[in-house]
Structure formats: structure tokens, C-alpha cells
């Protein structure tokens with residue numbers, strides 16, 4: 001029997017039930033409807049600034065596993081994109097919340113930020129290129145899908161204060177050298193080198209990142225911090 005489903009398609013299919021839950025989450029619905037509490041927005045930006053710093057470092061970890069300049073160039077370009085462009089959606093949230101972005105760049109990691117960051121670091125530390133990319137892909141995948149879905153629903157109207165956020169992620173692929181197709185292509189190029197036993201673990205890494213995406217929204221919605229520990233700021 002020939003298997004016509006690519007590895008990236010397999011991951012997307014497996015992750016879709018989690019993505020559908022993300023779409024239903026009150027934080028994401030708040031973006032859709034232009035209405036979110038200031039506390040949820042500022043908590044999100046403070047944590048996401050920290051998360052994107054980790055994401056840049058994981059890109060650096062992925063570069064260490066590259067086998068050619070094309071792959072290196074892709075990751076290097078993505079680091080530039082996170083540094084220079086992904087500040088725009090943060091600015092949108094800060095403008096709506098009425099706070100300075102700079103004031104949210106010194107927050108300590110909340111529990112699920114820690115877990116998600118460490119999950120990606122672990123993939124970079126102990127996995128192959130396919131595993132790191134699998135850990136990273138739910139980040140652009142879920143956000144681009146959210147952006148596209150909200151545009152499909154006509155939620156990026158002029159009256160929605162989060163129009164810039166929605167438009168940014170809906171147009172993500174046009175702006176930044178097609179991050180998602182490039183990641184899918186890398187997963188599909190690497191997958192044939194592995195037995196099913198490894199691929200099943202890689203799928204689990206991908207799905208855990210999908211679940212942590214849901215937790216990340218939920219954590220900001222509930223402003224969930226540590227119960228007993230008072231953590232210090234870490235870049």
C-alpha cells in the first residue's frame with residue numbers, strides 16, 4: 001500500500017482537534033470580537049516576549065543541526081523576523097491595553113511559559129533537526145490558522161481593535177519568506193530518514209507544543225502564576 005500522506009500532513013491532522021479547541025478559547029474569541037481584559041493582554045505580552053526570546057534561542061539550536069546553507073539561511077532569516085517583525089502584534093496588544101511595551105519586557109516566566117520553553121529546549125538538546133522543527137512548528141501553524149480563520153469570518157473589520165494582530169498573522173506567510181511551508185518541507189524531507197518508532201515520538205513533540213499553545217492562551221486568560229515560588233526575571 002502506498003502512503004500518500006506526507007509527514008507534515010500527518011502532524012496537522014493529528015493537531016487539528018487541539019487547534020479547534022484553541023480557536024474556541026475565550027482569549028482567542030476575545031481577539032475575534034475585539035474585547036479582552038487589560039490584565040489578560042498585558043500578562044500575554046509579558047509572557048510572549050519571554051517565549052519569543054526562547055524561540056530565537058531554539059532557532060540557534062536548530063542551526064547547529066543543519067546540514068546545508070539553505071537550512072541555515074532559513075533559520076537565520078527567521079531569527080531576524082522574530083526580532084524585527086513579531087514586535088508588531090505585541091504593540092497592538094500594548095496599544096489596546098494602554099501600556100508601554102518596554103514595561104512588559106522584564107516579566108518572570110509563568111509556569112506554562114517555562115514548560116513550553118523547556119519543551120523546545122529539550123527537543124533542541126536531545127532531538128534531531130526533525131524533532132526541533134516539530135517542536136517549533138505549532139507556533140507559526142496555530143497563529144497563521146487563527147489569523148486566516150478570523151479573516152474568513154470577517155473579524156478583521158475596521159471596528160475591531162485587534163485588526164492589526166489578525167492581519168499580521170493572516171499575512172504572515174507573505175511577509176516572511178513562507179515560514180510554514182518551509183518548516184513543513186523540512187519535516188517532509190527529514191521524515192523518510194526515520195523509522196516509525198522515531199516518527200511517533202516526533203509527533204508527540206509536535207502535539208505537546210500544540211497543547212502548550214492552548215495552555216499559553218489559557219494561562220494569560222487566567223493570569224496564572226506560580227503558586228508558591230516567586231520566580232525572577234529570565235531572558
Ligand SMILES: Cc1ncc(CO)c(N)n1
Nearest residue numbers: 048051138139140143216
Ligand atoms: C506562544 C506563541 N505561539 C506562537 C506565536 C507566533 O509566533 C507566538 N508569538 N507566541
